[in-house]
Amino acid sequence: MADQAETLGQLITGDYKYGFVSEIEADQLPPGLNEDIVRLISSKKKEPPFMLEWRLKAFRHWLTMREPSWQNVKYPPIDYQRIVYYSAPRPKKLLGSMEEVDPEVRRTFERLGIPLEEQKMLAGVAVDAVLDSVSVATTFKKKLSELGIIFCSFSEAVQEHPDLVRKYLGSVVPYSDNFFATLNSAVFSDGSFCYVPKGVRCPMELSTYFRINAASTGQFERTLIIAEEGASVSYLEGCSAPMRDESQLHAAVVELVALDDARIKYSTIQNWYPGDKEGRGGIYNFVTKRGKCLGANSKISWTQVETGSAITWKYPSCLLVGDNSVGEFYSVALTNNRQQADTGTKMIHIGANTRSTIVSKGISAGRGQNTYRGLVKIMKGAAGARNYSQCDSLLMGDLCGAHTFPTLEVNNTSSQVEHEATTSKIGEDQLFYCLQRGLSAEDAVGMIVNGFCKEVFKELPIEFAVEAHKLLSLNLEGTVG
Amino acid sequence: MTATENAMLEIKNLKAKVGDKEILSGIDLEVKAGEVHAIMGPNGSGKSTLAHVLAGREGYAVTQGSAAYSGKDLLAMPPEQRAREGVFLAFQYPVEIPGVTNKYFLKAAYNALRKHRGLPEAGAGEFLRLIKERAKLMEMDPELLNRPVNAGFSGGEKKRNEILQLAVLEPRLAILDETDSGLDIDALKVVAKGINALRSPERAFVVVTHYQRLLDYVIPDFVHVLSAGRIVRSGGKDLALELERQGYRLIDGEIKSREAAGAP
Numbered sequence: 001m002a003d004q005a006e007t008l009g010q011l012i013t014g015d016y017k018y019g020f021v022s023e024i025e026a027d028q029l030p031p032g033l034n035e036d037i038v039r040l041i042s043s044k045k046k047e048p049p050f051m052l053e054w055r056l057k058a059f060r061h062w063l064t065m066r067e068p069s070w071q072n073v074k075y076p077p078i079d080y081q082r083i084v085y086y087s088a089p090r091p092k093k094l095l096g097s098m099e100e101v102d103p104e105v106r107r108t109f110e111r112l113g114i115p116l117e118e119q120k121m122l123a124g125v126a127v128d129a130v131l132d133s134v135s136v137a138t139t140f141k142k143k144l145s146e147l148g149i150i151f152c153s154f155s156e157a158v159q160e161h162p163d164l165v166r167k168y169l170g171s172v173v174p175y176s177d178n179f180f181a182t183l184n185s186a187v188f189s190d191g192s193f194c195y196v197p198k199g200v201r202c203p204m205e206l207s208t209y210f211r212i213n214a215a216s217t218g219q220f221e222r223t224l225i226i227a228e229e230g231a232s233v234s235y236l237e238g239c240s241a242p243m244r245d246e247s248q249l250h251a252a253v254v255e256l257v258a259l260d261d262a263r264i265k266y267s268t269i270q271n272w273y274p275g276d277k278e279g280r281g282g283i284y285n286f287v288t289k290r291g292k293c294l295g296a297n298s299k300i301s302w303t304q305v306e307t308g309s310a311i312t313w314k315y316p317s318c319l320l321v322g323d324n325s326v327g328e329f330y331s332v333a334l335t336n337n338r339q340q341a342d343t344g345t346k347m348i349h350i351g352a353n354t355r356s357t358i359v360s361k362g363i364s365a366g367r368g369q370n371t372y373r374g375l376v377k378i379m380k381g382a383a384g385a386r387n388y389s390q391c392d393s394l395l396m397g398d399l400c401g402a403h404t405f406p407t408l409e410v411n412n413t414s415s416q417v418e419h420e421a422t423t424s425k426i427g428e429d430q431l432f433y434c435l436q437r438g439l440s441a442e443d444a445v446g447m448i449v450n451g452f453c454k455e456v457f458k459e460l461p462i463e464f465a466v467e468a469h470k471l472l473s474l475n476l477e478g479t480v481g
Numbered sequence: 482m483t484a485t486e487n488a489m490l491e492i493k494n495l496k497a498k499v500g501d502k503e504i505l506s507g508i509d510l511e512v513k514a515g516e517v518h519a520i521m522g523p524n525g526s527g528k529s530t531l532a533h534v535l536a537g538r539e540g541y542a543v544t545q546g547s548a549a550y551s552g553k554d555l556l557a558m559p560p561e562q563r564a565r566e567g568v569f570l571a572f573q574y575p576v577e578i579p580g581v582t583n584k585y586f587l588k589a590a591y592n593a594l595r596k597h598r599g600l601p602e603a604g605a606g607e608f609l610r611l612i613k614e615r616a617k618l619m620e621m622d623p624e625l626l627n628r629p630v631n632a633g634f635s636g637g638e639k640k641r642n643e644i645l646q647l648a649v650l651e652p653r654l655a656i657l658d659e660t661d662s663g664l665d666i667d668a669l670k671v672v673a674k675g676i677n678a679l680r681s682p683e684r685a686f687v688v689v690t691h692y693q694r695l696l697d698y699v700i701p702d703f704v705h706v707l708s709a710g711r712i713v714r715s716g717g718k719d720l721a722l723e724l725e726r727q728g729y730r731l732i733d734g735e736i737k738s739r740e741a742a743g744a745p
Binding site: 432447 | 540590597629646
């Protein structure tokens, strides 16, 4: 409680804690997008021809697409010609160890509270740190490589493991998938790549800290994770961004592939700059995340805690192809002030006896708008498929909104689908009960909200759960009393 | 009763409204440390309102009068400060908080009180021993400590849980709002045993109840009868028995008709 009170105090005085810009020399292309830019990105990254071809196909397709407008969020038109599509910290020399990382970069991470060295020592977490668009440091690589696990930047994977990239890139989210995924496919600058070979259980949580840095740089990250037969891996993605006047577009793509008996757990904490109280500035987080349970008995589990960004628009989804495969989606989305979130999942049951679970918790405060949008589709061949969905909304105050758009599509008679939904308000009763026991209003709200989210938090790795707990309390500061 | 220096709670001519409706129409009450006062009265006489106003619940407008707690203006304090100063309300309808374990909730409350007193937070082991010991006193299944606050508790479990909180937080002034309602005789005895174990020369109780039943087990020093927002009779423990025999008809007709016109 003391900790919480202290951090709240900091927040009251400090506004967005992670709002600072670090001075790193950036190697930047001019703003705007055309075929030359796509070629330049590919050549700067010394990519093999198949990558350039793929990017160009995506770019040409993108030109024929229109930005979607069906989502329940509002934002001013984006000028794609004003965005800088490539920006990389200029390496002074090749980096052999952490100590050689640009001290400014390291300070940035320290101010974010994630000193790499310490993480190495304490958490046993291998960190592939993505600052702007290029990976600057990768740790624990050696230990992982002894097990045959590949965990590196996407660029490096393109150089070192082109066959794997070629085989799986776009196999879950094709280059033509949707407007933002297609844009990403054309211009993505870097990201993370992970390959866990047959029968190997990754002994540590893999973690990437994304951080948007240089001003008006759209971030186009690409993550690809492959778990071979019987392999398992848990991946953590945590984010925070510096304060910015202009809205920033973030259109990432994440692809997961799980083969027979493989397990992938993907956890996200997203705390990007949400804009000021009137909604000015802030990140547009338009992300395509999808996993394919290709093999029998495979399992993909998404857990997300979305507290930041001006607009969050994403649907981490599962294609349940293999028989008996399992998809899970656990989500907490919080919107405060003018934040908007339209998030949920798609569970596509293709194989027999496939199972999926959806637990979504939406919290709206201030003038925040929170939408759950979900699709559970059970194909004809998915005999015996089962889904359980639970969508709970919590409202704080009278100016916010919660919306739920669940879609169920069942094409066979042997499947079971259950959907439960609740909407509640933080009651005066609950608040008074806590106050009467001596808790402050802030602590009380933090406690009630965290209790509301417990089913999701228990799915998070422990360090993440603690962070998530703090984040919610911080982001709700000032919503009561 | 005469005013003395050691009055813990001193209520003078307290009037309070909900919306346009006056519920408390001039309450005078003095409670000293070590005393147990029972507040009885028919439904709608203002018993629960009095308890809520003392605890600082929103939605009531105090229009006149005062309430001093250990010489301080109780009504000027926000509810959490009243709690930290040692005023505890056992709720008639304890509130559920899904996802927050009883243990966690108790610890947060306990530490909030300690912090207010300038004491360090209790260690995990020390606190666990404390609540287990108190849970035993309340004959509570220790498993309830790990369950979310009041969620899925039976009526009796909820009331026991209130007294458990009382036993852990050790307030100076405990206000029990119809703690006996909805309890079967066995649960009532357990709750009463818990309350009696907590009686001490430093602690005062204000026991709000509709029935005399609880007072068979928790013997009050004083009994007050509330009607239409006023204390119409005060006496010793025998008054409760008298009420039990005669019902609230004991209160004269004039007051009854006023109550029917004025209170919900």
